[in-house]
Amino acid sequence: MNDQIEKIVAQCSTASSVIRELHDIPPYRVYEVELDTRRAVVKVDDHRRGHAADEGRVHEYVATETTASVPEVLAVGADHYITVWREEIAHAATQIGSDWAHAAGVWMATLHDDTAGVFDGFGQLRNDGTGLSLAAHDTWADAVIERISHHRKYLATKGYADAADAVEAFFREHPHVFDAVGKPVLCHDDIHPEHLSRTSGGECIAIDFEHALVAPPEYDYWRTVMPYFEASDAVDETVMQAFQDGYESVRPLPGGFEERRQRYRLLNWVAFLESLYLQQNVDPDKREEMGDWMRTRVYETLSEVRETVG
Template identity: 55%
Template sequence: MTQQLVSTLESYADDVVVGRRLHDVPPYRVYEVYLDGRQAAVKVDAHPRGHAAAEGRVHEFVATQTGVSVPAVLAVGSDHYVTAWCDELERSPAPLETIDSEWAAAAGRWLGTLHTETAGAFDGFGRPRDGDSGIELEAHADWIEAVRARLSFHRSFLEPIGYGTVVDAVDQFFETHDNAFDGAGEPVLCHGDIHPEHLARTGDGPVAIDFEHALVAPGEYDYWRTVVPYFEARNDVDDSVTRAFRAGYESVRSVPAALEQRKPAYRLLLLLEFIESLHLQRRGDPSTRTTRGDRFRELVFETLEELREKAN
């Protein structure tokens, strides 16, 4: 892999040195590299599910078209992208040690700014793609259509490993409840996975990386994608963290009315995302993955029952 990576990067520099492997979790690997002596980071596909080129275009768009802080993008290739080095992100401690009210407020401001500055930039909702001249969008006129397209994407991975029924149940609910996200708001670029390994506090403000899960979606998608797994699911995070996050966000951008009412609908989508990540990344003991996956499945059906009761 190292020699192949050197050959790939030689199109960008005469002198290429591959340093440490910083991250090796499917579907990507991330390496420290030196290009003509300049320290950088490269993210490269390591699984058919990888889409580093699309992620690179999203990161490039954020770096050039918004005022939020991200490392500069140096190159985007068919299966990789290269960014400038960021010491602060390398030194960022583990999430369990750093999710506090101060971090949450900074994260809220960062996301609020990203959403504000990308409002009006896209003519629909959906997955960003690597286009011939930059970022392109798999656009859907309505968010519910984009959600169902996302479910189809998850089904292609989840059905062969035994989760097809749960994806179908969620899709059928949205097919018959196409008003589930009414009032969610306009399309903005959503990061999709903000936590302390992806967003570090610096003297100049927060700086973020890793747009693997980016979507053009209502801003509240990012809101719940942060709050549900990183605040509410943690026993050592209290309500003050969520309040700080919301205050940070609302210092830049208002949340839409009825935000809480749509939370269960977002939970359905998020739980399927979590099941895929659990089995794709293959972290931990296989028996633990199965147990957690079964619990996520149960939560999906519990949430569907909750939503049906409210609808009646």
């Protein structure tokens, strides 16, 4: 892999070097490099599920077309992208506290506000060679179904296609459950302290747009709250309220977003099942047990949601 990185950085400078590997989490590898005298970060595909070029174009769009702070993008290639090094990210906090949560809410709402009215539908943004393209769905329900189908392809290789099929079938039967979600915005889709760092001025700077999606604002909100706030014993209601207050200091959340919480939980459980196996962030001897536990949560949540849907 180092040879591949060296070739990438050699295209961007007359004197370049690979300093160290920062992350090796499928489907990507991330490296700190030096381009001439400038420190930078390279993210490169390392699995068929990787799409660093798409991510790079999204990151580039945020950097150039919004006021949500991100590192500058230096280059986007067919299987990688390069950004400038930012010290705040290298020394990011690992804990979620009220100050971080409030600043994170402001950053997320700023991204949403700056991209409101830009997109004509919901879905996945792709690199078209020079910029971004969107194969848009008219409804969020259709985009959700496509997203679940994408996860299913991988989950089928691990024995969990049934969980994805059950959730997809529900949304096909009840597309109206997302009728009032609001207009599409660009969503980061994975806000937590490793991806969003506070600057010395108390604001935030974000990285890692691999899951970015054009979706309703509340999707991004619940995608942050569920795995990083609700699931943490260290995060209390004060922190969660700080996050919501930060968000609503920029723009309001849509009416009814709390009632739709469990519907987003369904989508998230399917995505988390894929991450469990793809990113290999759980010991192999515990992975199947965790996967089966998550499958059970899918069916339990689906049962709860069915009780609330007319």
